[in-house]
Amino acid sequence: MSWADWLKRPGPDVAPMLLGAVLTSRTDEGQVAVSLTEVEAYDGPADPASHAWRGRSPRNAVMFGPPGFLYVYLSYGMHWCANVVTGPDGAASAVLLRAGRVVLGHDLARSRRGPGVADRALARGPACLTRALAIGRTHNGLDLSPGHTLSLEPGPRLHAVSVGPRVGVSRAAEVPWRFWVTGDETVSAYRRSPRASPPPVPNDPSW
DNA sequence: TGAACGATTTCCT
DNA sequence: GGAAATCGTTCAA
Numbered sequence: 654m655s656w657a658d659w660l661k662r663p664g665p666d667v668a669p670m671l672l673g674a675v676l677t678s679r680t681d682e683g684q685v686a687v688s689l690t691e692v693e694a695y696d697g698p699a700d701p702a703s704h705a706w707r708g709r710s711p712r713n714a715v716m717f718g719p720p721g722f723l724y725v726y727l728s729y730g731m732h733w734c735a736n737v738v739t740g741p742d743g744a745a746s747a748v749l750l751r752a753g754r755v756v757l758g759h760d761l762a763r764s765r766r767g768p769g770v771a772d773r774a775l776a777r778g779p780a781c782l783t784r785a786l787a788i789g790r791t792h793n794g795l796d797l798s799p800g801h802t803l804s805l806e807p808g809p810r811l812h813a814v815s816v817g818p819r820v821g822v823s824r825a826a827e828v829p830w831r832f833w834v835t836g837d838e839t840v841s842a843y844r845r846s847p848r849a850s851p852p853p854v855p856n857d858p859s860w
Numbered sequence: 861t862g863a864a865c866g867a868t869t870t871c872c873t
Numbered sequence: 874g875g876a877a878a879t880c881g882t883t884c885a886a
Contacts, residue, residue: 693867702867704882712882730880732868749867780868821867846867 656807660720660739664694664746667739669816669832671748673808675756678786680802685762685786687753687776688808691840693819694830695736697745701824705745715794716745723803725783725793732780735788737797737805751779751820751831754839762786778841823848 659670669692677686695703704713704726715724716738724736724747740746753776755762762775762785776782783789788803797805813835818826820841826849833840 695867704867707883710882726867727879727881729866729868729878731878734867736867751867778869819867823866844868848866 657721659807660737661741662739663744664696664739664748665830667737667746668692668694668748668830669814670807671737671750671805672814672832672834673811675806675808676750676753676786676797677757677804677806678788678802679804680787682787683758683761685758686756687782687786688756689750689753690837691752691831691833693749693751693832695747695749696830697740700828702819702822702826702828703745703747705747706824709745713745716747717743718794720746721797721805723788723792723795723797725788725790727790728780733783733789734779735783735786735792749779750782752777752833752839752841753782754837755785773838777839781841817843818845818849820844821846 659667671689671692674689675686698705705716709717715722719742720739722738724738725733728734735750736747738747755775765784766775776785795803797803799806815833815835816829817831818829819831823846
Protein backbone atom coordinates (compact mmCIF):
# COMPACT_ATOMS: atom_id res chain seq x y z
CA MET A 654 0.00 0.00 0.00
CA SER A 655 1.36 3.43 -0.97
CA TRP A 656 2.01 6.24 1.46
CA ALA A 657 -0.84 8.27 -0.04
CA ASP A 658 -3.19 5.32 0.38
CA TRP A 659 -2.16 4.88 3.99
CA LEU A 660 -3.08 8.47 4.68
CA LYS A 661 -6.60 7.77 3.41
CA ARG A 662 -7.18 5.42 6.33
CA PRO A 663 -8.73 6.62 9.62
CA GLY A 664 -6.51 8.43 12.12
CA PRO A 665 -6.17 5.50 14.54
CA ASP A 666 -4.97 3.27 11.67
CA VAL A 667 -2.52 5.83 10.31
CA ALA A 668 -1.12 7.02 13.63
CA PRO A 669 1.25 4.10 14.33
CA MET A 670 2.50 4.31 10.74
CA LEU A 671 3.55 7.91 11.31
CA LEU A 672 6.03 6.91 14.00
CA GLY A 673 9.43 7.17 12.38
CA ALA A 674 8.10 9.36 9.56
CA VAL A 675 10.10 12.52 8.95
CA LEU A 676 8.57 16.00 9.04
CA THR A 677 10.78 18.63 7.43
CA SER A 678 10.43 22.40 7.72
CA ARG A 679 12.13 24.72 5.22
CA THR A 680 12.48 28.43 5.94
CA ASP A 681 14.86 31.25 5.06
CA GLU A 682 16.82 30.29 8.18
CA GLY A 683 17.35 26.74 7.00
CA GLN A 684 15.92 23.30 7.49
CA VAL A 685 14.82 21.41 10.56
CA ALA A 686 13.63 17.82 10.35
CA VAL A 687 12.19 15.59 13.03
CA SER A 688 11.52 11.88 13.13
CA LEU A 689 8.14 11.45 14.83
CA THR A 690 8.20 9.53 18.10
CA GLU A 691 4.79 10.25 19.56
CA VAL A 692 1.39 10.81 17.91
CA GLU A 693 -2.25 10.83 18.89
CA ALA A 694 -5.27 9.94 16.73
CA TYR A 695 -8.62 11.67 16.45
CA ASP A 696 -11.38 10.08 14.43
CA GLY A 697 -13.84 12.56 13.01
CA PRO A 698 -17.24 13.79 14.16
CA ALA A 699 -17.91 10.50 15.98
CA ASP A 700 -14.95 11.05 18.34
CA PRO A 701 -16.04 13.19 21.32
CA ALA A 702 -12.45 14.31 21.92
CA SER A 703 -11.95 15.56 18.36
CA HIS A 704 -12.25 19.16 17.27
CA ALA A 705 -14.48 17.75 14.54
CA TRP A 706 -16.97 16.45 17.08
CA ARG A 707 -19.36 19.38 16.71
CA GLY A 708 -19.10 19.40 12.96
CA ARG A 709 -17.33 21.63 10.52
CA SER A 710 -16.36 25.16 11.56
CA PRO A 711 -13.94 27.81 10.29
CA ARG A 712 -11.27 26.53 12.65
CA ASN A 713 -11.44 22.83 11.82
CA ALA A 714 -12.34 23.14 8.12
CA VAL A 715 -8.97 21.71 7.05
CA MET A 716 -9.76 18.50 8.91
CA PHE A 717 -12.75 17.99 6.65
CA GLY A 718 -10.61 18.22 3.55
CA PRO A 719 -8.39 15.65 1.83
CA PRO A 720 -5.64 13.72 3.67
CA GLY A 721 -2.01 14.77 3.65
CA PHE A 722 -2.61 18.36 4.72
CA LEU A 723 -1.65 20.11 7.95
CA TYR A 724 -4.24 21.24 10.49
CA VAL A 725 -2.82 23.80 12.93
CA TYR A 726 -4.66 25.24 15.90
CA LEU A 727 -3.87 27.51 18.84
CA SER A 728 -3.93 25.85 22.24
CA TYR A 729 -4.35 27.69 25.52
CA GLY A 730 -3.99 30.97 23.68
CA MET A 731 -0.25 30.52 23.25
CA HIS A 732 0.78 27.18 21.79
CA TRP A 733 0.48 25.96 18.22
CA CYS A 734 -0.32 22.30 17.69
CA ALA A 735 0.02 20.47 14.38
CA ASN A 736 -2.03 17.60 12.98
CA VAL A 737 -1.86 15.54 9.83
CA VAL A 738 -5.26 15.17 8.19
CA THR A 739 -6.02 11.52 7.36
CA GLY A 740 -8.91 9.47 6.09
CA PRO A 741 -10.92 9.97 2.91
CA ASP A 742 -11.86 13.52 1.92
CA GLY A 743 -14.52 14.68 4.38
CA ALA A 744 -13.83 12.10 7.08
CA ALA A 745 -12.26 14.70 9.40
CA SER A 746 -9.78 12.24 10.88
CA ALA A 747 -6.47 13.64 12.07
CA VAL A 748 -3.31 12.70 13.92
CA LEU A 749 -1.81 15.14 16.42
CA LEU A 750 1.99 15.28 16.21
CA ARG A 751 3.01 15.17 19.87
CA ALA A 752 6.77 14.70 19.76
CA GLY A 753 9.74 13.93 17.58
CA ARG A 754 13.49 13.55 17.47
CA VAL A 755 15.37 16.32 15.68
CA VAL A 756 17.44 14.64 12.96
CA LEU A 757 18.46 17.74 11.01
CA GLY A 758 19.06 21.37 11.98
CA HIS A 759 19.73 20.99 15.70
CA ASP A 760 21.28 24.44 16.00
CA LEU A 761 18.36 26.17 14.31
CA ALA A 762 15.87 24.23 16.39
CA ARG A 763 17.76 25.18 19.56
CA SER A 764 17.77 28.83 18.58
CA ARG A 765 13.97 28.66 18.42
CA ARG A 766 13.56 26.70 21.65
CA GLY A 767 16.23 28.16 23.90
CA PRO A 768 19.96 27.73 24.50
CA GLY A 769 19.61 25.41 27.47
CA VAL A 770 17.27 22.91 25.86
CA ALA A 771 18.66 19.39 25.53
CA ASP A 772 18.61 17.79 22.08
CA ARG A 773 16.12 15.18 23.23
CA ALA A 774 13.72 17.90 24.39
CA LEU A 775 13.85 20.12 21.31
CA ALA A 776 10.63 18.66 19.90
CA ARG A 777 9.27 16.87 22.97
CA GLY A 778 5.62 17.88 23.35
CA PRO A 779 3.17 19.12 20.69
CA ALA A 780 3.90 22.83 21.20
CA CYS A 781 7.66 22.27 21.44
CA LEU A 782 7.56 20.37 18.16
CA THR A 783 5.84 23.25 16.35
CA ARG A 784 8.27 25.74 17.88
CA ALA A 785 11.30 23.74 16.77
CA LEU A 786 9.88 23.59 13.23
CA ALA A 787 8.59 27.20 13.27
CA ILE A 788 5.04 26.04 12.55
CA GLY A 789 2.30 28.59 13.19
CA ARG A 790 -1.08 29.78 12.02
CA THR A 791 0.17 30.45 8.49
CA HIS A 792 0.89 26.75 8.06
CA ASN A 793 -2.72 25.72 8.56
CA GLY A 794 -3.96 23.90 5.47
CA LEU A 795 -0.56 23.40 3.85
CA ASP A 796 0.13 20.44 1.61
CA LEU A 797 2.65 18.06 3.20
CA SER A 798 3.82 16.51 -0.06
CA PRO A 799 7.58 16.28 -0.73
CA GLY A 800 9.31 19.53 -1.67
CA HIS A 801 6.90 21.89 0.00
CA THR A 802 7.62 24.32 2.87
CA LEU A 803 6.58 21.49 5.13
CA SER A 804 6.80 17.89 4.04
CA LEU A 805 6.01 14.57 5.65
CA GLU A 806 7.70 11.49 4.31
CA PRO A 807 7.59 7.86 5.41
CA GLY A 808 10.33 6.40 7.55
CA PRO A 809 11.38 2.88 8.47
CA ARG A 810 8.76 0.51 9.82
CA LEU A 811 9.04 0.52 13.61
CA HIS A 812 8.18 -2.44 15.76
CA ALA A 813 8.67 -1.21 19.32
CA VAL A 814 5.48 0.80 19.49
CA SER A 815 3.49 1.43 22.67
CA VAL A 816 -0.18 2.35 22.95
CA GLY A 817 -2.10 4.17 25.64
CA PRO A 818 -4.84 6.69 26.40
CA ARG A 819 -4.67 10.16 24.90
CA VAL A 820 -3.14 13.08 26.74
CA GLY A 821 -5.06 16.09 27.94
CA VAL A 822 -8.45 15.09 26.60
CA SER A 823 -11.37 15.01 29.03
CA ARG A 824 -13.77 13.16 26.73
CA ALA A 825 -13.25 9.57 25.62
CA ALA A 826 -10.03 9.59 27.64
CA GLU A 827 -10.13 5.80 27.87
CA VAL A 828 -9.66 5.27 24.12
CA PRO A 829 -6.08 4.05 23.54
CA TRP A 830 -5.22 6.18 20.55
CA ARG A 831 -1.88 7.59 21.66
CA PHE A 832 1.10 5.85 20.07
CA TRP A 833 4.76 6.29 20.86
CA VAL A 834 8.14 4.69 20.22
CA THR A 835 8.70 2.44 23.20
CA GLY A 836 11.36 3.72 25.55
CA ASP A 837 12.26 6.73 23.40
CA GLU A 838 13.66 9.64 25.38
CA THR A 839 12.05 12.23 23.11
CA VAL A 840 8.50 11.13 24.00
CA SER A 841 6.66 13.73 26.10
CA ALA A 842 5.90 13.14 29.75
CA TYR A 843 2.42 11.66 29.99
CA ARG A 844 -0.16 13.81 31.74
CA ARG A 845 -3.81 12.81 31.68
CA SER A 846 -6.45 15.50 31.66
CA PRO A 847 -7.44 16.44 35.24
CA ARG A 848 -11.07 16.09 34.11
CA ALA A 849 -10.60 12.57 32.78
CA SER A 850 -11.77 9.40 34.50
CA PRO A 851 -9.26 7.39 36.53
CA PRO A 852 -6.97 5.28 34.37
CA PRO A 853 -7.86 1.59 33.86
CA VAL A 854 -4.36 0.55 34.93
CA PRO A 855 -3.25 3.31 37.33
CA ASN A 856 -0.09 1.58 38.50
CA ASP A 857 1.37 0.65 35.14
CA PRO A 858 4.40 2.94 34.69
CA SER A 859 4.19 2.67 30.90
CA TRP A 860 0.91 4.61 31.15
C1' DT B 861 -22.28 40.24 24.35
C1' DG B 862 -20.22 37.60 27.79
C1' DA B 863 -18.07 33.62 30.19
C1' DA B 864 -15.94 29.25 30.35
C1' DC B 865 -12.62 26.25 28.74
C1' DG B 866 -9.05 24.05 26.60
C1' DA B 867 -5.48 17.94 22.13
C1' DT B 868 0.07 22.95 27.01
C1' DT B 869 4.39 24.60 28.75
C1' DT B 870 7.05 26.64 32.14
C1' DC B 871 8.31 28.36 36.35
C1' DC B 872 7.89 28.33 41.30
C1' DT B 873 7.68 26.17 45.89
C1' DG C 874 2.66 19.21 43.07
C1' DG C 875 0.52 23.69 41.83
C1' DA C 876 -0.50 27.70 39.34
C1' DA C 877 0.17 31.27 35.89
C1' DA C 878 0.27 32.80 31.15
C1' DT C 879 -3.04 34.05 27.37
C1' DC C 880 -6.70 34.07 23.50
C1' DG C 881 -9.62 31.81 19.94
C1' DT C 882 -13.62 28.93 19.89
C1' DT C 883 -17.76 27.55 21.59
C1' DC C 884 -21.98 27.86 24.02
C1' DA C 885 -25.42 30.29 26.79
C1' DA C 886 -28.42 34.17 27.31
